[in-house]
Amino acid sequence: MIKCYQAIVFLLLLLSLVGCEKKYEAPVPSLSWDEYNAPGAIPLTFRTRQAAEGVYSVTDGADMFGEQVALKWSFLIKGKDTTYYLSAFCEKDVSYIVLEGKRAHQTLYFEGYWRKIINTETGIVRFTIAADKGGKWLSADKMPVQRDSIIFSGVFGNNQDLPLNKITFKYQRPLNLKPLAILAHRGGGRTSDLLPASENSVEIVKLASRLGATGIEIDIRLTKDGIPILYHDNSLNLRLTQKNGLVGPIEEYTYQQLYTFVRLINGERIPTLAEVLDATLRNTNLSFVWLDTKYVGSLQVVRKIQKEYLQKADAAGRKLEIVIGLPETKAVDMYLALPDYASAPALCELDMETVRQTKAQIWAPRWTLGTQLDAVVQMKAEGRRVFVWTLDVPQYIQQYQEEGDFDGMLSNYPSIVAYYHYTQL
Amino acid sequence: MLTYVRSSINYANVKAKGKNAITTSFTVFLLLWCASLSMAQELADTLQNPRIFFPYPMGERQWRTSIGLVFTTTPQDITEEVRVRVPAIDLHTLRNLNSHFYLDGQLKSQVIQNHLSIGIRWAHPITPRLSFSVGDDIGAWFGFLKLESFNSRGYGWLNYPNISLGYRLKNDLLLTFKTEAIFNLHSSSYVGDNRISYNNNRLNGVGFTWVLEQPFYNKTHFTLGVRALYTDFNWQFWSLHATFDRKIFYPQLIFGFIL
Amino acid sequence: MKVAIILYLIAAMLSTSEAATGILSDSTANRHKARGEYALVVYAGAGFSYYSTDIGIPDGMQNVNTNRLGFPASVRIMWHPDHKLRLGIESGWTTMYSYTSQIAGKDAQVYLSAVPILLVWSMPIAKRFHLFAGTGTYLVNSHLEYEGIVNVNTLSMGWMAAGSYIQPINKNLGLAAEVKWMNATETADANLTLQLQLVWKFLRW
Numbered sequence: 001m002i003k004c005y006q007a008i009v010f011l012l013l014l015l016s017l018v019g020c021e022k023k024y025e026a027p028v029p030s031l032s033w034d035e036y037n038a039p040g041a042i043p044l045t046f047r048t049r050q051a052a053e054g055v056y057s058v059t060d061g062a063d064m065f066g067e068q069v070a071l072k073w074s075f076l077i078k079g080k081d082t083t084y085y086l087s088a089f090c091e092k093d094v095s096y097i098v099l100e101g102k103r104a105h106q107t108l109y110f111e112g113y114w115r116k117i118i119n120t121e122t123g124i125v126r127f128t129i130a131a132d133k134g135g136k137w138l139s140a141d142k143m144p145v146q147r148d149s150i151i152f153s154g155v156f157g158n159n160q161d162l163p164l165n166k167i168t169f170k171y172q173r174p175l176n177l178k179p180l181a182i183l184a185h186r187g188g189g190r191t192s193d194l195l196p197a198s199e200n201s202v203e204i205v206k207l208a209s210r211l212g213a214t215g216i217e218i219d220i221r222l223t224k225d226g227i228p229i230l231y232h233d234n235s236l237n238l239r240l241t242q243k244n245g246l247v248g249p250i251e252e253y254t255y256q257q258l259y260t261f262v263r264l265i266n267g268e269r270i271p272t273l274a275e276v277l278d279a280t281l282r283n284t285n286l287s288f289v290w291l292d293t294k295y296v297g298s299l300q301v302v303r304k305i306q307k308e309y310l311q312k313a314d315a316a317g318r319k320l321e322i323v324i325g326l327p328e329t330k331a332v333d334m335y336l337a338l339p340d341y342a343s344a345p346a347l348c349e350l351d352m353e354t355v356r357q358t359k360a361q362i363w364a365p366r367w368t369l370g371t372q373l374d375a376v377v378q379m380k381a382e383g384r385r386v387f388v389w390t391l392d393v394p395q396y397i398q399q400y401q402e403e404g405d406f407d408g409m410l411s412n413y414p415s416i417v418a419y420y421h422y423t424q425l
Numbered sequence: 426m427l428t429y430v431r432s433s434i435n436y437a438n439v440k441a442k443g444k445n446a447i448t449t450s451f452t453v454f455l456l457l458w459c460a461s462l463s464m465a466q467e468l469a470d471t472l473q474n475p476r477i478f479f480p481y482p483m484g485e486r487q488w489r490t491s492i493g494l495v496f497t498t499t500p501q502d503i504t505e506e507v508r509v510r511v512p513a514i515d516l517h518t519l520r521n522l523n524s525h526f527y528l529d530g531q532l533k534s535q536v537i538q539n540h541l542s543i544g545i546r547w548a549h550p551i552t553p554r555l556s557f558s559v560g561d562d563i564g565a566w567f568g569f570l571k572l573e574s575f576n577s578r579g580y581g582w583l584n585y586p587n588i589s590l591g592y593r594l595k596n597d598l599l600l601t602f603k604t605e606a607i608f609n610l611h612s613s614s615y616v617g618d619n620r621i622s623y624n625n626n627r628l629n630g631v632g633f634t635w636v637l638e639q640p641f642y643n644k645t646h647f648t649l650g651v652r653a654l655y656t657d658f659n660w661q662f663w664s665l666h667a668t669f670d671r672k673i674f675y676p677q678l679i680f681g682f683i684l
Numbered sequence: 685m686k687v688a689i690i691l692y693l694i695a696a697m698l699s700t701s702e703a704a705t706g707i708l709s710d711s712t713a714n715r716h717k718a719r720g721e722y723a724l725v726v727y728a729g730a731g732f733s734y735y736s737t738d739i740g741i742p743d744g745m746q747n748v749n750t751n752r753l754g755f756p757a758s759v760r761i762m763w764h765p766d767h768k769l770r771l772g773i774e775s776g777w778t779t780m781y782s783y784t785s786q787i788a789g790k791d792a793q794v795y796l797s798a799v800p801i802l803l804v805w806s807m808p809i810a811k812r813f814h815l816f817a818g819t820g821t822y823l824v825n826s827h828l829e830y831e832g833i834v835n836v837n838t839l840s841m842g843w844m845a846a847g848s849y850i851q852p853i854n855k856n857l858g859l860a861a862e863v864k865w866m867n868a869t870e871t872a873d874a875n876l877t878l879q880l881q882l883v884w885k886f887l888r889w
Contacts, residue, residue: 024671093670119670192502192669224834233506235838238872243740245783245794247826247871248836256831260787261742261794366574370617392668395621403619413668498841508841508870596767639769642722649769649805678819 026120026194029113029160033126036111041102047141048103049073049084052129052150054174055423056088061156061167065114066092070175070422074209077283085210086110088169089419094118094394096415097125098210106131106139114156117193117413124163127154134171147172175422180401181288181408182417184213185390186232187276190412191240191265198240198264200230202271202279208286212418215288216280217325217389217410220273220302221295227255228273228302232294240265251295273302277309281318290347290364290387290410292325299324299334303344310345323347323362332358347387352379360384364410367391371404380405391417472550472593475646475683478636479599480548480558480589483521490518491648493681495533497659500675503667511535511661515681525549529560538568540660542585554593561586562605566660579663581612585632596639601650603634609658614666630656630672636679650679720766723888727848727860729881730757735781736865737874745785745792754779754797756877758864760816762806764885770806774818774844775799778866780873792830798868799823802844816846822868840870850883858883 044052050073057068069088076083088097099112110127129135134150150171157163186199188208195211197203200219208216219232229250233239236246236253242263246253253262258270273291280286291302306322313320323345326332332354335341341358348360352375355363363379364387365372376386387408391397394413398420400406411417472481477491496510513533520528525547533540544562551557564583571577587605594600607630613622636650654675667673735752758776780796802818809815822842828834846864853859860881867874 022672022674094668116670118668192505235506237506237838237870239501239505242742243738243872244742245740245781245796245826246828246834247796247824247838247840248834252834252836253828254831257828257834260744260792260830261828263742368570368575368577368616370576370619372617393621393666394668396616396619396666399619399621510841598768637769640765640767642765 024120024194026115026122028115028196029122029124031111031113031124033109033111035104035128036102036109036126038104041104041109044084044101044103044108045141048108048138049086049101051138051141051143052086052101052108054150055172056150056152056169057172058090059168059170061165062092064092064156064165065090065095065097065167068172068423069097069169070419071169072175072212072418072422075285076206076209086112087210087212087415087418088114089212089415089422091394091416091419092116093121094413094416095121096211099125099127103135103139106136108135108138110152110154117189117195117415120194121158123156123158123161125154125156125167126163127152127167127169129153176424178421178424179407180417180421181215181385181387182213182414182421183215183217183288183290183387183389183408183410184208184211184414185217185410185412187216187218187230188213189414193412196266198266198268200232200271201264201266201268202275203266203268205276205279205286206283208414209284212414212416213286215286215290215321215408217290217292218273218276219292219294221250222297222301223250223255223258224252225254225256226301228305229255229258230271230273230276236262242267273305274309277305277322281309281313281316281320287319287321288408289320289322290325291322292327293331293334296330297334299331299338303338303340306344321345323360325364326350326358326360329354349389355379355384356382362387362408364389367396367400371400373403373405376405380407394420474593474597474599474638476599476638477517477519477648477681477683478589478601478603478634478650479556479591479593479638480546480601480603481550481556481591482525482548483519483527487521488518489683490516491681491683492516493648493679495652495680496678497661498676499662500673502669502671502673503662503665510678513540513661515679517681529562531562535661537570538566538661538663540564540566542583544585544587546589548589556591556593558589558591559587560589564660566663568660568663570664575664576617577615577664579612579614581660581663582610583660584608584610599636599638601634601636601638603632603636605632605634606630607632607654607656607658612658612660612663614663629658630654632656634679638683641682646683648679648681648683652677652679721888722766723764723885725762725764725772725883725885727760727762727862727881727883728758729860729862729879730755731862731877731879732756733778733866733875733877735779735873735875737872739781739783741783741785745787748783748785750781750783752781752875754781754875756866756875756879758800758877758879758881760804762804768807772804772806774802774804778875778877780824780868780875787830790830793828795827796873797825797827798840798866798873799825800842800844800866800868802842804844812850812852814848814850816844816848816862816864818844822866822871822873824868824871824873838871840868840873842866842868842870848881856885 069090086099093116095116097114099110101110108129114125115122148170152169154167155163156167188204189195191199221231244261326348346360347362348355348358349364362385367388385407388406389410392412394416401420409417493515495513495515513535516532518530530543542562542564546558546560548558562585567580569578585605589603592600609625609629632654634652638648641647655672733754733756756778760774762770762772782795784793802820804818806816822840824840825837844866848860848862850858850860860883862879864877
């Protein structure tokens with residue numbers, strides 16, 4: 001009898017062992033829709049793309065994506081080619097949809113994937129805009145003027161499954177175009193959010209616009225040989241990098257050693273600051289870069305690169321701000337030690353007096369201090385902009401947009417910031 | 426000031442209802458209480474060992490208390506590179522009610538955030554070595570964080586229906602396996618003047634605890650255990666406002682001295 | 685860590701079937717009897733280790749040679765009370781793995797080792813057989829030789845689980861053969877070690 005009880009206890013122990021730490025993944029599904037890839041399909045024109053943007057009601061699929069979505073285009077330049085993406089920003093479970101579009105005759109086709117960023121749910125999504133549902137009208141490059149004038153009819157599925165669930169968007173109104181800097185944390189999002197690119201990589205920066213960002217925040221450290229690179233943590237670790245045998249502070253390694261041995265979680269190399277700014281300038285339409293200073297040392301080399309890329313942006317006629325972030329007093333000291341600090345664009349996270357001392361053009365208080373309406377108004381009266389960081393809770397994002405007076409919002413979930421912003425009446 | 430109530434997030438495949446669980450638990454305990462009162466013959470307390478977790482009627486003993494520490498390993502998903510074992514003071518008290526019933530109260534404190542739970546247990550010995558209990562605990566937590574960059578506070582309610590299985594080994598060693606469900610009934614957080622609330626009606630996670638209780642030094646007995654939590658809400662990390670809708674693994678080490 | 689504790693608990697369960705005896709086992713205690721002897725016992729030994737999980741070698745390496753074998757040493761001090769469950773601390777040193785390779789004609793070498801700092805529990809499960817489980821921290825050292833030398837340390841949470849057979853030599857001394865799994869979880873390094881140990885009950889009261 002006792003042996004029997006022992007066996008039961010043993011079994012319970014083993015059963016409770018099952019699971020331990022689950023590894024979560026959310027791979028982007030691969031796409032192959034014959035109608036979308038038909039030979040006669042042609043790219044959408046600028047006017048068609050512009051006309052399709054707006055706030056849409058969700059008449060089928062609201063239980064998955066919420067009652068309404070904001071549709072907005074972004075693009076990625078690869079050499080001489082430009083790819084346009086239509087993103088749908090949704091409220092429900094911080095979900096978003098990324099689509100590419102084509103037109104065949106008077107019908108528009110869209111293919112892409114959806115993702116709920118707070119969990120691992122993802123899948124394929126396909127839309128058409130039939131000729132009589134706005135396709136004819138969009139093909140003629142006309143702007144929508146009334147409700148339900150454009151209807152996206154489609155299907156979505158889970159993971160790699162054939163999409164069979166009905167989804168319908170109906171045009172309601174134009175997007176809210178009041179200016180707000182929507183800044184994506186760590187170049188576009190955290191590695192822990194299971195995005196298809198690693199945080200602080202060139203690849204995530206190229207993805208940021210599709211996630212709703214108009215700008216990015218990136219983390220700057222120096223290698224042993226003084227090269228500014230992007231990396232968040234103090235140490236090389238398995239949270240951010242693939243296993244390679246190298247551990248400890250990243251500042252102990254030269255750039256060549258990191259380049260040779262270290263790959264980020266999704267296989268990318270740790271990028272230099274120059275590589276990321278180059279990609280931002282040449283490949284994206286991002287307009288703001290926040291350099292978060294994560295090291296102690298001289299800011300000279302970062303300032304030199306900042307200056308170089310601001311000049312390149314000017315020369316290219318590109319609207320691009322690059323600011324040095326000052327998260328703590330050591331960074332302030334490093335900044336004030338720059339011979340030309342007064343002309344180096346900066347963003348200060350510390351108290352208002354320190355902001356004034358540094359002459360930073362942007363004040364960035366932590367969101368956990370609240371909306372601080374009076375302080376925000378005061379700083380704005382002094383000619384500064386105010387960005388709040390790092391706000392991820394959807395309800396607070398909504399409240400801060402409705403009740404606060406911020407010029408920018410930093411988030412790991414730029415898509416939900418974009419949703420609340422673009423749908424605001 | 427607005428109150429936002431999270432309405433119907435897609436809580437995959439989980440239909441359990443927290444409030445229903447409390448109602449069900451209450452009914453079950455009421456029936457068990459009546460049954461225990463009507464038992465013609467009281468069970469003798471054959472187990473003399475001091476214990477806190479071991480599921481066994483308290484016998485003649487009216488109170489039993491232990492004090493110790495619970496270490497929770499911070500999860501990478503939320504705390505990223507900061508991987509430490511965060512200690513909490515753990516005060517655990519039992520109060521005898523009758524031959525089968527006792528109350529179980531527990532305070533876990535990290536000063537700036539605290540969790541108090543109280544619950545009822547119905548314990549029953551099956552054989553001289555094997556016994557079990559069913560119980561239900563209601564937990565309340567509150568925390569406040571007012572530092573340089575924080576102006577936050579929060580509170581909430583949880584429900585923990587639980588079942589324990591105890592096996593008495595040789596040499597006064599008591600082995601307990603406890604499994605519990607975790608229902609996050611309500612949580613509210615304040616940041617400055619802004620507030621959000623969550624009213625949940627679902628199973629947030631489960632916990633498995635293995636505990637050894639035995640003599641330590643002189644007349645002292647001690648408790649050594651491990652608790653594995655798989656939950657999408659852990660009150661100890663409320664101030665980090667994690668947004669993940671995924672079950673995160675929180676291993677805990679339990680040390681206690683039975684007074 | 686959880687695996688270690690579960691192994692330990694299984695040991696606790698199995699221990700009901702057979703009382704442990706032998707020079708280093710406990711003097712069986714019963715709460716109703718007078719408390720027995722307490723002792724401090726040191727376990728010191730060395731042996732071989734085999735790195736038992738994936739070695740992450742980056743792409744682009746040529747002529748890669750890996751070495752999973754090492755020669756670990758450990759020292760452990762345990763408090764043996766008058767009942768089964770014992771408590772102690774353990775440290776030591778162990779090689780994890782190393783690899784050499786060539787990158788664009790240049791030699792490269794990576795060598796990883798660790799110093800465990802663990803809180804350990806143990807329990808006799810049968811005559812002369814003991815189980816150990818520990819949790820704590822590993823000080824992991826990485827040594828890189830490529831375009832210069834880098835020698836750095838990091839802390840990694842981890843655990844260990846071990847089983848020993850102890851052959852008594854006299855009243856206070858024994859010789860043990862121990863199989864041990866060491867796991868530094870944060871750096872995902874694990875090895876299996878086989879050690880010969882001297883067991884010395886150096887203090888009793």
